[in-house]
Amino acid sequence: MAEQSLYDRLGGVNAITQVVDRFSDEIIKNPKLNVNPQLAKWNQSGRLPALKFMRTLWVCEIAGWPFHYTGKDMHSAHENLHLTSDEFDKVGKEIAASLGYFGVPEREKGEVLGAIIAHKGQVVNG
Numbered sequence: 001m002a003e004q005s006l007y008d009r010l011g012g013v014n015a016i017t018q019v020v021d022r023f024s025d026e027i028i029k030n031p032k033l034n035v036n037p038q039l040a041k042w043n044q045s046g047r048l049p050a051l052k053f054m055r056t057l058w059v060c061e062i063a064g065w066p067f068h069y070t071g072k073d074m075h076s077a078h079e080n081l082h083l084t085s086d087e088f089d090k091v092g093k094e095i096a097a098s099l100g101y102f103g104v105p106e107r108e109k110g111e112v113l114g115a116i117i118a119h120k121g122q123v124v125n126g
Ligand code: HEM
Pocket: 027, 033, 039, 042, 047, 051, 054, 055, 058, 070, 071, 072, 073, 074, 077, 078, 081, 083, 087, 088, 089, 091, 115, 116, 117, 119, 120, 123
């Protein structure tokens, strides 16, 4: 039998949406992710529901089907935020914590985090 996709192993859009929902809320509440003035301002903008939707699509796509992410490329989406390497790593910790909260197994957790880290060079420019 063919190996299931990461998308299926994670539990599909329902499971992915829950993970994104949780880490997105935790990022907004994290005081260390409210020091950067661009980020602090964005966090108060009321645009989080749409960002959760876009992040969910992005994770679904890299996990292999069936939704296509059609938003901005990772450099354009973040360039105005001037995110530092340290801020990126703090977001990575929130994502890992959310995957852990929902009991995502180590292998799948590693695959999701690996895909995120692979884009670090496009996201960080602070
Ligand atoms: C590889 C890691 C990351 C991925 C995959 C990712 C994913 C995304 C996606 C899909 C969007 C939406 C783009 C659009 O609207 O077309 C976005 C925008 C955004 N991301 Fe990220 N992101 C990452 C890292 C980060 C980090 C480290 C932060 C820091 C808190 C962050 C904060 C934001 C914010 C605030 C926006 C909204 C920008 C705007 O409204 O113009 N992201 N990201």
